[in-house]
Each structure stands twice: as structure tokens, then as C-alpha cells.
Ligand SMILES: [Ca+2]
């Protein structure tokens with residue numbers, strides 16, 4: 255009897271603790287037109303991460319200043335309607351202690367230098383266009399292993415994925431084409447073949463491909479891509495992680511908007527070999543456009559469904 259009572263108390267405590275995991279929903283703003291991508295960065299170094307978001311149709315980049323205790327201020331960082339944005343990042347690629355606001359969209363691949371550390375201003379006079387191709391996805395990582403971060407850009411409307419070699423001090427090489435592919439969408443970087451240089455995965459909504467580009471010699475010269483077969487009708491998002499903890503980075507993709515909508519797992523078997531896709535979560539994933547990144551950046555348009563997809567994926 256005592257044991258049953260003890261278990262009941264433990265259960266009640268557990269339920270109570272679970273109920274305390276999330277407080278009431280806080281709506282930061284509904285005054286956006288097509289917010290697509292957002293990011294997190296503690297830009298004033300006070301230990302409280304800020305949230306920033308771009309909205310595509312009204313051409314705005316907005317910052318929610320974290321004031322603690324789940325209170326957020328609002329700052330409109332940029333308004334460039336009708337030049338829409340597809341992607342936004344806050345980075346310090348040149349390591350000078352002040353941030354750059356990176357945007358992808360109709361202006362191309364652009365960085366806006368901060369006026370000074372602590373001054374949240376990125377005026378047009380501090381704007382540098384790296385490349386004018388309409389950029390729908392940006393990522394920053396080490397492609398050529400020279401300790402200077404590089405920039406990878408994919409362009410959905412431009413049907414191309416390219417990268418720019420970081421040369422230091424926010425200067426970059428001319429664009430280097432990775433591939434011309436219809437509706438190039440998300441790319442991610444990981445060492446898929448365990449040779450200590452970074453490789454690349456790129457998904458295409460146009461030809462429903464998942465391509466893995468292996469870094470031939472660590473300089474960003476790619477071997478012929480491995481094309482993973484997928485039955486998805488348009489692949490929109492991808493993430494990587496070692497989901498089965500076997501030492502090899504695996505890939506999960508999301509497809510949606512078209513007819514089938516699914517989340518697919520590709521298990522990395524090592525030696526540049528991936529198992530066939532494990533399609534999961536069909537009906538509940540209807541409309542899944544993004545899977546959640548494990549790097550703290552959450553990119554999604556249908557948060558509820560992709561959260562659900564990710565949870566199911568990790569539990570499988
Ligand atoms: Ca902060």
C-alpha cells in the first residue's frame with residue numbers, strides 16, 4: 255500500500271513537473287508577411303539569446319531583444335520592401351568583435367557590417383554584396399580547411415548552389431559553382447566520409463534529389479556527387495546528425511507542399527555508402543517543409559508538424 259502511494263506521489267510530481275515545462279504561449283508578433291527563417295544569437299553578450307527573423311514578402315529583418323523572464327523587445331533592423339528576404343544570419347566571420355547581419359534574398363548574398371559592438375544598427379552604407387544571385391539559403395562553415403569560414407549559398411530560383419572561399423577580413427573569392435540543379439534548396443555541411451574534411455549535402459525541390467558532395471582533398475574540390483534515391487516529390491529541407499551514434503553522420507530530409515510529403519532517413523553506413531531511405535511519418539508529416547537543425551537554428555514554416563516529425567524520427 256505504501257509502495258502504491260509512493261508511486262502515485264511520484265507520478266503526480268512527474269506530471270506536475272511535466273506541466274511546468276512550458277508556460278503559456280507568447281506571441282512575439284503577428285505583423286509579418288511570410289516569415290521564413292529565423293536565428294538565435296546573443297548579440298549583446300549578456301547571456302540572454304536574442305531572436306531574429308526575416309519576412310519574405312514585406313522585406314523586413316526584425317530583432318527580438320531578450321530582456322529576461324521571457325520578455326522581448328522589438329527592433330526593426332531593416333525594411334527593404336519590395337526586396338524580399340529568404341534567409342538571415344548574424345555572424346562575426348571576420349572575428350573583429352562586431353557582428354555582421356547576413357541576408358539572402360533578392361539583394362543576393364549580402365552582409366551588413368554593424369556600426370560598432372553594442373550598436374544595433376546596420377545601415378545601407380555598411381552593406382556589401384558578395385554575389386547578386388537571388389540567395390534562398392546561406393550557411394557558413396569550413397569548406398577548404400584553412401580555418402577561415404566559407405559561405406555556401408543555394409538559390410531556389412537561380413537553380414544553382416555555389417560557395418565563396420573565405421579569404422579573411424570579410425573578403426571572398428568569386429563564386430565557385432557546386433552544381434546547377436533545379437530549385438536548389440537547403441544544404442548542410444558535415445564530414446560524411448570520416449576523412450576529417452567537410453562534405454556537403456544539398457537537396458533539390460526541383461528534381462527531388464539528395465546529393466552528397468565529398469570533399470576530394472579538403473580544398474573544396476568535389477568528387478562526383480552521390481545521389482541518394484528518394485521517392486519524395488520535391489525535397490525541401492535536410493539536417494544531419496549521427497542519429498544511431500555509430501560515428502557516421504546521417505541525413506534526414508523533409509519534403510512537402512507537393513503531393514506526397516514525407517520525412518526520410520538516410521543511414522550512413524561509412525565508406526561513402528548510405529542505406530536506402532527510410533520513409534517515415536507519412537500522413538502526420540503532410541506539409542513538412544523543414545526538419546529542425548541540431549545546431550540551435552530552427553528553420554521551419556510549419557512548426558507543429560515538423561516538430562512532430564523530428565520527434566518521431568529521433569524515436570524510431
Ligand atoms: Ca542578449
Ligand SMILES: [Ca+2]
Nearest residue numbers: 346350352353
Ligand atoms: Ca565582424
Ligand SMILES: [Ca+2]
Nearest residue numbers: 445447449451
Ligand atoms: Ca569528408
Ligand SMILES: [Ca+2]
Nearest residue numbers: 496498500502
Ligand atoms: Ca550514424
